[in-house]
Amino acid sequence: MDAIISRQDAETGGFSNTKFDAGWQISFEADLKAPRVVEARVASYPPRSLIVDEGDETTNVYEVVEGGVLLFKLLPDGRRQIIEVLGVGDVFGLAPNGVSDVGAETLTKARVAIYEKRRVDADTALRDRIFSRLRAQMCALHDHALLLGRKSAQERVATFIMRLVPGRGGHACSGPLGGCDETHVDLAMTRQEIADYLGLTIETVSRAFSALRRAGTIAYERQDRVAIPSVCQLCRLTGSH
Amino acid sequence: MDAIISRQDAETGGFSNTKFDAGWQISFEADLKAPRVVEARVASYPPRSLIVDEGDETTNVYEVVEGGVLLFKLLPDGRRQIIEVLGVGDVFGLAPNGVSDVGAETLTKARVAIYEKRRVDADTALRDRIFSRLRAQMCALHDHALLLGRKSAQERVATFIMRLVPGRGGHACSGPLGGCDETHVDLAMTRQEIADYLGLTIETVSRAFSALRRAGTIAYERQDRVAIPSVCQLCRLTGSH
DNA sequence: CGAAGAATTGACCGCATTCAAATGCGGTGG
DNA sequence: CCACCGCATTTGAATGCGGTCAATTCTTCG
Numbered sequence: 001m002d003a004i005i006s007r008q009d010a011e012t013g014g015f016s017n018t019k020f021d022a023g024w025q026i027s028f029e030a031d032l033k034a035p036r037v038v039e040a041r042v043a044s045y046p047p048r049s050l051i052v053d054e055g056d057e058t059t060n061v062y063e064v065v066e067g068g069v070l071l072f073k074l075l076p077d078g079r080r081q082i083i084e085v086l087g088v089g090d091v092f093g094l095a096p097n098g099v100s101d102v103g104a105e106t107l108t109k110a111r112v113a114i115y116e117k118r119r120v121d122a123d124t125a126l127r128d129r130i131f132s133r134l135r136a137q138m139c140a141l142h143d144h145a146l147l148l149g150r151k152s153a154q155e156r157v158a159t160f161i162m163r164l165v166p167g168r169g170g171h172a173c174s175g176p177l178g179g180c181d182e183t184h185v186d187l188a189m190t191r192q193e194i195a196d197y198l199g200l201t202i203e204t205v206s207r208a209f210s211a212l213r214r215a216g217t218i219a220y221e222r223q224d225r226v227a228i229p230s231v232c233q234l235c236r237l238t239g240s241h
Numbered sequence: 242m243d244a245i246i247s248r249q250d251a252e253t254g255g256f257s258n259t260k261f262d263a264g265w266q267i268s269f270e271a272d273l274k275a276p277r278v279v280e281a282r283v284a285s286y287p288p289r290s291l292i293v294d295e296g297d298e299t300t301n302v303y304e305v306v307e308g309g310v311l312l313f314k315l316l317p318d319g320r321r322q323i324i325e326v327l328g329v330g331d332v333f334g335l336a337p338n339g340v341s342d343v344g345a346e347t348l349t350k351a352r353v354a355i356y357e358k359r360r361v362d363a364d365t366a367l368r369d370r371i372f373s374r375l376r377a378q379m380c381a382l383h384d385h386a387l388l389l390g391r392k393s394a395q396e397r398v399a400t401f402i403m404r405l406v407p408g409r410g411g412h413a414c415s416g417p418l419g420g421c422d423e424t425h426v427d428l429a430m431t432r433q434e435i436a437d438y439l440g441l442t443i444e445t446v447s448r449a450f451s452a453l454r455r456a457g458t459i460a461y462e463r464q465d466r467v468a469i470p471s472v473c474q475l476c477r478l479t480g481s482h
Numbered sequence: 483c484g485a486a487g488a489a490t491t492g493a494c495c496g497c498a499t500t501c502a503a504a505t506g507c508g509g510t511g512g
Numbered sequence: 513c514c515a516c517c518g519c520a521t522t523t524g525a526a527t528g529c530g531g532t533c534a535a536t537t538c539t540t541c542g
Contacts, residue, residue, distance in 0.1 A: 055412075073387045075480050081390040083383050096376045099412070102383055124365060131372045135335045138375065139342045141382045142324050146314045148389035149322040149440030153530065171296075171340070191489060199390030204530055206490055223489075223539070239316050394498065432521065445498055447522055464507070464521075 026087035026164065028068045028108055028188065040113040051104040051112060052093065058100050059117035061130060062093040067110025068188060071102040072196065082197035084141065085189070091133050107188060148199045155239035156198040157208035161185060161218065161226060162238055168231050169238065176232060184227040212237075267328035267405065269309045269349055269429065281354040286347040293334065295344040300358035302371060303334040308351025309429060312343040313437065323438035325382065326430070332374050348429060389440045396480035397439040398449035402426060402459065402467060403479055409472050410479065417473060425468040453478075 042065060045051060052058055054073060069086040083102055086092060095101040120127055147156055162169040164185035187194070195202045212218045217234050219227040228234055235241055283306060286292060293299055295314060310327040324343055327333060336342045361368055388397055403410035405426040428435070436443045453459045458475050460468040469475055476482055 071383070073383060075387070075391060076482065077480075079391040079480075081387045083386045094376045095380055096373065101380045127369070127372065131368065131375075132337065134372075134375060134379065135337045138379060138382070139336055141379070141386065142312070142314060142343055145324050145382065145386060145389060146316070146322045148386060149437075150316060150320040196390075201531055202489080203491085203532080207530090210490070239318075239320075241317065442499060443521080444500080444523085448498090451522070 026068065026085060027089075027166075028066075028087050030066045030088050040115055040119075042111055042113050044111045045106040045109070047106055047108050047110075049106050051106065052100050054100060054103040056100045057098055058093055058095075059098050060093050061091060061115045061117070061120050062104070063091045063113040063115070063130070063133075064088055065111040065113050068107035069110055069112070070105050070107050070193065070197075072105065073102055080196045081199065082193060084137065084144070085197065086137075089133060090137060091130050094130075094134065107193070151239050153198075153200055153204050153208050154211065154237060156200065157194075157205060157212065158217075158234055158237035159240065160194060160198060161212075161228070162231075162235055165228065165231055169235050169240070173235070181230045181232055182228060183231055184221055184225060187224045187226060267309065267326060268330075268407075269307075269328050271307045271329050281356055281360075283352050283354050285352045286350070288347055288349050288351075290347050292345040292347065292353060293341050295341060297341045298339055299334055299336075299341050300339050301334050302332060302356045302358070302361050303345070304332045304354040304356070304371070304374075305329050306352040306354050309348035310351055310353070311346050311348050311434065311438075313346065314343055321437045322440065323434060325378065325385070326438065327378075330374060331378060332371050335371075335375065348434070392480050394439075394441055394445050394449050395452065395478060397441065398435075398446060398453065399458075399475055399478035400481065401435060401439060402453075402469070403472075403476055406469065406472055410476050410481070414476075422471045422473055423469060424472060425462055425466060428465045428467060 040063075043051075045067075051062065051069065064086050066088060069090070069092065071083040071086065071092055073081050073083055084090075084092075085107070092102070092104055093100060115126065120130065147159055151159065159169075164187070165183055167174050189197070191202045191205050195205045198205065200208075209218070212234075213220065216229065217237065219229070221227050281304075284292075286308075292303065292310065305327050307329060310331070310333065312324040312327065312333055314322050314324055325331075325333075326348070333343070333345055334341060356367065361371065388400055392400065400410075405428070406424055408415050430438070432443045432446050436446045439446065441449075450459070453475075454461065457470065458478065460470070462468050
């Protein structure tokens with residue numbers, strides 16, 4: 001594995017303080033405010049590198065410190081489902097029986113804090129922090145189950161893009177600030193990754209993007225950067241409102 | 242709400258000690274061995290009654306003590322997705338912001354232990370037990386995301402039935418015991434509930450059941466009771482093996 | 483500029499949905 | 513016991529959305 005392991009004592013964990021609302025919006029950037037004193041091994045990975053594989057024995061708990069991480073599962077015939085897209089502060093590696101039920105792969109260049117089981121067992125404060133984050137991630141999984149089970153391709157893609165707009169689309173959506181309702185978002189994921197996340201094929205994702213573009217709901221600034229003239233208009237296509 | 246509230250001090254919580262493997266198999270029956278001393282309010286509900294609704298304010302944590310509970314989400318136009326089917330020992334009501342992100346409804350007659358937030362905050366042992374169970378339930382959600390995103394209708398239904406066979410279909414599947422590989426399972430859920438759980442329509446679920454029946458993979462003992470001549474044969478249709 | 487990979491677009495197909503009708507099942511009352 | 517009713521389930525036929533296969537275009541990078 002091509003991870004660069006470094007030991008960091010009393011280092012800033014760098015947790016995002018972005019408000020998560022049922023898992024919406026992701027922050028891949030560490031917020032350097034509110035540093036926490038944590039003794040942990042931190043591993044650095046290049047983009048698209050495997051951290052743990054499905055079925056690996058691990059009792060470690062992992063926390064994303066910088067960058068993005070994908071959790072995925074595979075079927076024997078190669079079908080892949082991306083289960084969750086993790087940002088800074090999110091945790092994984094919590095399968096109860098010491099065998100990872102999902103694979104974890106970096107989406108971007110990423111740093112991941114690794115906590116050994118005995119440390120998690122001993123440290124109540126750490127455990128509580130993991131617990132708390134796990135609750136938020138569980139809500140994201142609930143939302144995603146609704147998307148996978150009941151939403152159309154259009155709605156899935158619209159939901160996906162909305163997920164990348166900070167502070168919007170959740171239950172407590174602030175609405176447009178000061179009349180202006182345009183933004184742009186970075187996709188960070190390839191079409192294939194988006195497809196595997198949304199339970200679609202790459203072609204269907206592409207078609208849905210194109211349809212949104214033709215309708216004027218989005219525009220491409222670059223291939224991986226989308227302009228949204230009216231967030232509310234996009235939000236109406238998610239099926240959630 | 243038609244719950245019968247009772248106060249039970251130092252009562253047996255009655256937790257199932259069935260081994261859960263990534264959320265597979267459900268036990269709606271409390272195992273009375275290994276009683277735990279718990280002070281908690283316990284509410285009793287008739288079948289199909291609402292415990293909490295999506296959007297309700299609750300800081301309580303709930304634990305299923307007897308029976309089965311469904312967690313679900315709705316879209317504004319009425320589409321419903323059942324997120325998770327809970328058995329004895331499973332917990333819910335853990336949305337991080339005090340507003341439930343899912344509705345919870347009893348599947349069968351059920352009893353549910355209710356822990357207030359301040360009690361969960363104060364009691365480390367309780368919190369750890371909830372945490373531990375949450376980890377198992379998260380694995381079940383991961384599996385279900387794979388099902389919803391990537392499996393065919395046939396595979397979903399086969400997976401659903403396998404989920405009801407104790408000790409089989411998981412990663413550490415024991416295989417048939419002593420050559421004999423037949424069982425029967427109680428469905429407990431209506432076709433509509435199964436459809437909402439599997440992200441299908443009621444007709445598609447019915448057709449999948451019929452196809453399995455025609456193929457001899459299952460047989461009806463009653464409408465809600467399925468005989469499985471060969472568990473392994475059914476398991477091969479889940480797409481997971 | 484050229485090559486390799488990613489994304490888009492098009493044509494066609496198949497699976498699941500939709501709409502509709504028939505059948506089966508459980509309960510109530512005669 | 514049996515007839516009847518209401519509801520769940522099953523089955524059938526037609527439609528359509530998303531998948532599959534294939535060709536083209538766009539991007540990136542050497």
